[in-house]
Amino acid sequence: MTRIGVVGAGAAAAAATYVLDGAVPSAEVTVLEKSRGVCGRAATRRRGDVTYDYGANYVKSDDDRVVELLTETLDSEGLVDASEPIYTFDAEGSVSEGRDADDHKWSYRAGLTQIAKRLLGETGATVENSTRAETLVRDGDQWRVVDTDGGEWGPFDALLLNPPAPQSAELLRDAEWESEARRDLAEAAEAVPYRTIWTAVLGYEFELDRPYYALVNPDRDHQIGWIAREECKAGHVPDGESVLVVQANPEWSVERYDDDPAENVAELADLSADVLGDERLADPEWTDHQGWRYALPDEGVRRGAVDGVADADLYPLGDWVAGEARLHAALRNGLDTSERVAYALE
CATH class of the missing domain: 3.90.660.10 (Polyamine Oxidase; Chain A, domain 2)
Structure with missing residues (x-):
């Protein structure tokens, strides 16, 4: 069995999970999402008969x-x-x-939350809501994730990282993983305006x-x-x-x-x-x-820093990786990134 961890349930992560569920039949995918919903800033609320998208429009x-x-x-x-x-x-x-x-x-x-709900609903992935990742741990050639309540998730053969660049940078800075590639990506993510x-x-x-x-x-x-x-x-x-x-x-x-x-x-x-x-x-x-x-x-992360962590089966994704602050760009980046993951796992 191949185990894949996904930190964040934004649009890119949902698209990636959808592709991996079909492209890697042996995969067991676990999505850790800090909020009670999915789809990140593509967020929807309801008030009586009114529905409104209050993030991405x-x-x-x-x-x-x-x-x-x-x-x-x-x-x-x-x-x-x-x-x-x-x-x-x-x-x-x-x-x-x-x-x-x-x-x-x-x-x-x-x-708009229907995008992630429909993508994830087509998969066998497990979505753990109200679970905030705190520490990424590299054990040999696998990953573990420790959440803010002390819970541990994994081990994972590959880890996808979907939070916004500043939050991804924080996770990378605090990761238990001695690597120049980690430090390079943390600096590059922190620099995204x-x-x-x-x-x-x-x-x-x-x-x-x-x-x-x-x-x-x-x-x-x-x-x-x-x-x-x-x-x-x-x-x-x-x-x-x-x-x-x-x-x-x-x-x-x-x-x-x-x-x-x-x-x-x-x-x-x-x-x-x-x-x-x-x-x-x-x-x-x-x-x-x-x-x-x-x-x-306002800008995308430096491409070389993203590519540099792929050898450790770590894959950032989202609009900050795509380099365009648009929902379609995040979705496309999720589709493209998941194909790289599937190819690497083969």
Whole structure:
């Protein structure tokens, strides 16, 4: 039997687990996930009849293999497309049609977490939620993982590492593994720059009539970076209601990250009302919020540092390895990485 460990249950890890389950029939895959859910920043919450994606907003159709995965390989029931375009706004909040919309902006009626749920559900993998990896241990030619409660997992013949680069760097620095390759990857991962994003979700009991799905501030010179209308995704918001997912820009997010959430939400609601030109939006019926300290990598990790640990059967994966802060890029990286793992294990 081949035993494979996966730290983190993000989109890349889910895609990799899906491929390995078929490509290595003898594999027993164990996924250790610190949270109670799966799919990382492609996160979904529900509030009564409302469903909203409050991290990543959708999957672009920019990769043929990912398109095939979502529309043909996996069950596509419930796959929805926000067909309205994406407009832009500037530092003064003036809106224009300044950006072409992506060809497809996919989610699911039940939200983006369906991606990982469907991928993992097709496998025989064991997913251990609420299990935070603390120490990676290299024993001879195998791996063990010790969690924060002292539990031990493994031994594993290969280990996939899916947390954001800063958290992966911390695991690598503290790993019980004397290796120059480990130190090199830890330094390279630590050097990956990340954007912090603080998000407010604003719910209203009235319809918001606009010709666009979302607004983006491409120059990053407004306190808000992104406003999306969740009602543009079929099945997410009941008729007659509106839900905005509002992402503050990175500078505002860092400055206000630990401030009172209610005050942050109120300020983002006021700013959204100003950008959308509707004073009603300053007074939502209900709200939610989430801080993403490591939301989006602005660069990819140095490729040589990633390749350097493969001889020890350690495989980082995710958008920070792909070098593009997009959900489709993370999925594709998971597919590609798992094929490298399968080939090495053969």
